[in-house]
Amino acid sequence: MYTLSKNLKLTAFIFMAVGAILFAVDYYNLPSTTEEVAAMEAAHGDGHGGGHETEATHDNGHGEAAAHGETSSHSEGGHEMTPEEHNEHVLGQYQNKPWSAIYIAAFFFFMIALACLAFYAIQYASQAGWSPLVLRVMEGITAYLLPGSIIMFILLCLSSSHVNHMFHWMAEGITDPDNAHYDKLIDGKSGYLNIPFFLGRAAFFIIGWNLYRYFALKFSKNQDEATDNRWHKKSFKAAAMFLVFFIYTESIMSWDWIMSLDPHWFSTLFGWYVFAGMMVCAITTIALVTIVLKSQGYLKQVNDSHIHDLAKFMFAFSIFWTYLWFSQFMLIWYSNIPEEVTYFITRIEDYNLPFFAMLGMNFVFPLLLLMNSDFKRVNWFVVMAGIVILLGHYVDLFNMVMPATVGKSWSFGFVEIGSLLFFLGLFIFVVFRSLSKRPLEPKRNPLIEESKHFHY
């Protein structure tokens, strides 16, 4: 039986507190009026002591970039923006910044819990013999699913009620031909992208995922007390049904919650791409939590072969992620169709470092580090690779969300770090508290003996 130590609880709360403070500090420093934006840009220009001192050339340069950037809000007509319009445009981006930071961090930890649930279901559906010893770790991680998905739903509701302007298609008057904000392309998609349907889908998915988690845990609890394998068979059936439900809903969720941030852009393998990213994060988290618990003396039966298997999954899913990332990138780069390629042009021009650093962190690093069979059995190697993979996929998410909401006005500052820390603290607290609720070893899982003697 695992007990949640006071230190860990304290650490989690410190993370949350520090995160909230960092967020608040930076939040009050963000510009809130167009005058402040103008003042900030002037200071910025001076700071770089550049050649573009005169107002006209300065604004002109920005106006052009924003017009062909297509990422954000108001004017996409390709017309030159006046300085006032430009300042308003930049202000809109700054107002999105804290929201996007929360959104990314919230989604990051939510997706770990969700993909962990999918991985958990795969273990039951495939009747894996190696994994029963780490099933409780997975159940613990999925405990974050309920709070995480509720937070996501609240964020989506806030966006839907126009508290922020992250989802451009939700803007007022965008589907009204008489309105100045009318956007024909978005109007054409409004049969799918409209707020009631959007929130209805989100609610349906969240209820579905949480229902499976509720029943999966119930069945596994009952199996511990049972005298036959009736509940295990139920777990198997529930897992198989959930996996079908999951792959449809995950795909639609990725269009809704991430792809619709860029409502002019579309990609067919986006659902798989998001899936690969969340899967590798979930497996990495399982490996990290397992190693932490093992090093504290719990999970005595877990041996190096279990860690080896998890590391193999980390390695393989990292490469799968890269495969999908590249498939998406290369097809769009190669055909170079303007309506699709803007997505990558804005990312490469405005987010060059995060865009390419992410490839190093998510592909090259795990590829070279986890290729060796012996290294996969060395715990601190797995931890090191795992931390880089998790950070890399945070950057991946950053690259998906930020260019669509804040465009060129991005930076990696206290708002981003603060919200990441806050949700990390919450995640640690929820997961480890849930782990302390039940014994870490399933009692009469039919495959537990095989798992105890698992040896690679």
Add this chain to the structure above:
Amino acid sequence: MSTGSHVIHALYTDDDVLMNAVKEAKKKHLHINEVYTPFPVHGLDKAMGLAPTKLAITAFMYGCVGLTVAITMMNFIMIEDWPQNIGGKPSFSYIENMPAFVPIMFELTVFFAAHLMVITFYMRSRLWPFKKAENPDVRTTDDHFLMEIDASGHDAQELADFLVGTGATEINLVANEE
């Protein structure tokens, strides 16, 4: 009776019995020349104390060679030798046109790694067409397991008794052909 340059062939009909025999022979510090089995016996290499294979390391290096070949080849052909404008693809530098080369870079890496590793395996385990099969007993390709022990310097009778004790169904004393 001392045996000079002879080997003893001990035949087994079960892989579990064979594994135990190998372990006991190791315990007695007998020199096992070779073990012939009809199929891979899990853990046999560890029991015999064979060194782990380095084939994976060679494969990694061959893969690096393949990647280098692909990059050098395409950099020369597409960028240096004749940088044409083909469908508007940027051929000014390798990196600008790299996404288009990645499929070939990947395939050549896999090609070199796979084929050269297989050839290395053939060379290292001395396998090629028209090679004379080294099979001391035809039954070992079907349902028998054979452990070959160096009998030089040992009493043959004593060795045979020991091997029968480990579950051997048949013991043959064979003159060493080498």
